[in-house]
Amino acid sequence: MQNNTLVIAVAACGILLAAVIGYSIYTSEQPGEPGEIPGMLVLSSAGEVHAYLGQSEPAWYEYPVMVVEDAVSGQVVYEAAGTAAPAPLPATRVTKDFTGMTNGLGDMDYSTTNVQVAGVDESDFIKNDGKYLYLIDGGDLVIVDAYPAEDAGVISRTAVEGTPSELFLSGNRLAVFTRVHDNVYYTPEGSVAPVPCGRDLTRVLVYDVRDRTSPDLMRTLSVSGNYYDGRMIGTIVYLITSESVSYHDDPVPMPLVMDGEDVVFSPAVNAPEVPPRWSYVYHTATSFDIRDGEPLDAESFLLGYDTNLYASQENMFLAYTKGIDYGAVRSSGPMGGVPTEETIIHRFSIDGGEIAYKATGDVPGALLNQFSLDEYDGNLRVATTFGIAEPPGWTTYNNVYVLDGDLKLKGKLERLAAGERIYSTRFVGDRLYMVTFKQMDPFFVVDLTDPTTPAVLGELKIPGYSDYLHPYDATHIIGIGKETEVNDWGGVTTQGLKIALFDVSDVNNPRQLDKVEIGMAGTDSEALRDHRAFLFDYARHLLVIPVSEVVKVPVYGRGYESYTTDYWEGAYVFTVTPENGFILDGRVWQGDADDTKGGSYWYRDNVRRSLFIKDALYTISPSRIVISDLAAPDERIGTVPLVQSTYPDNYGGGSGLLLD
Numbered sequence: 001m002q003n004n005t006l007v008i009a010v011a012a013c014g015i016l017l018a019a020v021i022g023y024s025i026y027t028s029e030q031p032g033e034p035g036e037i038p039g040m041l042v043l044s045s046a047g048e049v050h051a052y053l054g055q056s057e058p059a060w061y062e063y064p065v066m067v068v069e070d071a072v073s074g075q076v077v078y079e080a081a082g083t084a085a086p087a088p089l090p091a092t093r094v095t096k097d098f099t100g101m102t103n104g105l106g107d108m109d110y111s112t113t114n115v116q117v118a119g120v121d122e123s124d125f126i127k128n129d130g131k132y133l134y135l136i137d138g139g140d141l142v143i144v145d146a147y148p149a150e151d152a153g154v155i156s157r158t159a160v161e162g163t164p165s166e167l168f169l170s171g172n173r174l175a176v177f178t179r180v181h182d183n184v185y186y187t188p189e190g191s192v193a194p195v196p197c198g199r200d201l202t203r204v205l206v207y208d209v210r211d212r213t214s215p216d217l218m219r220t221l222s223v224s225g226n227y228y229d230g231r232m233i234g235t236i237v238y239l240i241t242s243e244s245v246s247y248h249d250d251p252v253p254m255p256l257v258m259d260g261e262d263v264v265f266s267p268a269v270n271a272p273e274v275p276p277r278w279s280y281v282y283h284t285a286t287s288f289d290i291r292d293g294e295p296l297d298a299e300s301f302l303l304g305y306d307t308n309l310y311a312s313q314e315n316m317f318l319a320y321t322k323g324i325d326y327g328a329v330r331s332s333g334p335m336g337g338v339p340t341e342e343t344i345i346h347r348f349s350i351d352g353g354e355i356a357y358k359a360t361g362d363v364p365g366a367l368l369n370q371f372s373l374d375e376y377d378g379n380l381r382v383a384t385t386f387g388i389a390e391p392p393g394w395t396t397y398n399n400v401y402v403l404d405g406d407l408k409l410k411g412k413l414e415r416l417a418a419g420e421r422i423y424s425t426r427f428v429g430d431r432l433y434m435v436t437f438k439q440m441d442p443f444f445v446v447d448l449t450d451p452t453t454p455a456v457l458g459e460l461k462i463p464g465y466s467d468y469l470h471p472y473d474a475t476h477i478i479g480i481g482k483e484t485e486v487n488d489w490g491g492v493t494t495q496g497l498k499i500a501l502f503d504v505s506d507v508n509n510p511r512q513l514d515k516v517e518i519g520m521a522g523t524d525s526e527a528l529r530d531h532r533a534f535l536f537d538y539a540r541h542l543l544v545i546p547v548s549e550v551v552k553v554p555v556y557g558r559g560y561e562s563y564t565t566d567y568w569e570g571a572y573v574f575t576v577t578p579e580n581g582f583i584l585d586g587r588v589w590q591g592d593a594d595d596t597k598g599g600s601y602w603y604r605d606n607v608r609r610s611l612f613i614k615d616a617l618y619t620i621s622p623s624r625i626v627i628s629d630l631a632a633p634d635e636r637i638g639t640v641p642l643v644q645s646t647y648p649d650n651y652g653g654g655s656g657l658l659l660d
Contacts, residue, residue, distance in 0.1 A: 361407025
């Protein structure tokens with residue numbers, strides 16, 4: 001490990017001798033040179049990155065010095081540099097979806113991860129191959145022999161260094177992503193004192209799992225930065241890591257990719273000539289083959305925090321939002337206000353692991369999430385919301401843009417639903433389904449048949465809103481969100497969880513065929529924030545929604561009607577068809593079998609994922625996997641306890657099946 005320590009220290013920490021003897025190593029560096037990407041600079045060294053940050057970070061970003069003077073003498077009695085808290089990392093958000101009318105499942109005997117684009121797998125903390133479940137449980141990789149359901153149990157538990165988060169599965173190969181922090185020491189020439197260098201790394205552990213009882217670690221890759229997101233096409237994995245940097249870093253780190261102890265890539269950094277303004281983050285894209293873990297390519301960009309990843313089978317798009325100079329907004333004229341944000345989009349071709357830059361473009365406004373982007377017939381469709389300052393004051397608009405392969409504007413539809421913002425979008429073929437909200441839920445159907453002239457075909461205004469839209473078939477859409485009602489003061493009060501089925505066969509007159517409202521105000525679902533928690537199978541007309549329900553509990557004996565509340569944690573299982581709407585098949589209670597209420601342990605039992613294998617339904621929470629009869633979800637087959645040591649009152653190291 002001594003060689004490894006030296007390599008990481010030199011690559012990640014730069015030349016530290018200058019820092020030790022007391023002068024700057026950056027004084028002669030320039031802030032990069034123009035590269036092949038229009039509007040981008042290439043920063044090839046730590047010094048160039050430092051110079052770029054020094055000329056780019058706005059004055060207000062500099063740490064202020066607080067000076068307090070004595071009111072009588074005028075002498076300084078207190079002086080201290082202010083501190084700035086680091087901005088939070090973006091949440092991982094990502095899961096098979098609309099492919100024809102079978103949701104990518106067809107007649108398969110098991111469900112897979114719900115993803116945005118067919119054929120482009122998304123990482124998750126659990127994967128399923130129809131026989132075994134592979135999941136991250138606390139700090140361990142756990143493999144469950146899941147079928148037959150009656151014999152289910154944990155067959156291996158492998159400790160993973162650092163903080164594991166998500167994984168990919170392909171045949172007998174498994175790639176686990178974990179966050180580690182390496183504290184390394186390097187003694188510069190002429191110095192007797194070692195100099196410490198700390199670095200957050202994403203470690204990729206590639207396992208051979210032919211023997212599920214004893215996974216064999218084949219290869220270890222290390223990529224600078226924290227795990228952000230990942231996609232897999234065939235057997236090629238594309239990993240995105242993020243790492244914040246600042247002019248105040250000493251020294252400024254450079255991106256790196258290591259195969260075991262060897263640095264295999266140290267890519268130059270592409271940075272926009274016009275900087276992101278608010279924050280600076282390396283986004284490094286690395287590819288490797290999951291069959292043997294062979295690293296294939298790496299590219300790095302210096303962008304902002306608010307970044308989204310979208311991938312088709314041919315291209316990967318990185319998009320980030322940056323603010324527009326407020327002075328330009330104020331001076332733009334009485335009626336000609338300009339948006340205060342814009343989204344910059346970079347396109348890379350991805351082919352067999354090779355990552356190649358192709359184009360950069362921009363559109364007004366900000367993206368909601370990855371579903372705001374969609375590639376179709378060589379065009380990129382984008383949905384944004386922007387704020388604008390114009391008489392009589394501040395307002396918001398929603399917009400649709402179509403960009404060609406060079407990310408040049410091809411068509412646009414702007415200023416929809418003034419005063420509202422986008423809550424969900426879903427591109428399906430040559431249509432866009434979009435929900436905006438302020439008091440009512442306008443459900444828009446947008447025609448994209450002619451990419452040069454997007455146009456609204458129809459809209460439906462109903463109470464409530466949808467946070468996620470999912471195609472049922474070519475003419476029906478499922479939405480999940482919240483019900484709302486207008487209160488006595490003219491405002492909007494959020495109610496329970498709402499599931500709706502929309503008929504869009506008449507594109508000019510979309511209608512809501514059916515809806516279900518679950519629970520009281522405060523009822524929640526993991527599927528509102530993470531599409532991977534949404535389980536739908538067209539062939540079975542099956543819909544499973546995780547629910548954290550706020551339940552009304554009547555209180556008697558007071559002479560008047562009153563109630564208190566409690567929590568119920570589990571999943572609702574529906575059969576859904578256009579003819580009959582939502583039919584409740586049953587509810588899966590996720591807690592202890594002999595306890596029928598949530599009590600104080602509801603946080604351990606909230607369902608994060610659900611899946612099926614043949615005739616069995618599996619619901620996964622931090623505390624356990626509950627196995628139910630798919631045809632009769634109220635009937636529990638058994639339970640597989642999980643550790644999740646980060647939760648109090650956990651179940652320890654138990655494994656195997658608890659029959660109920």
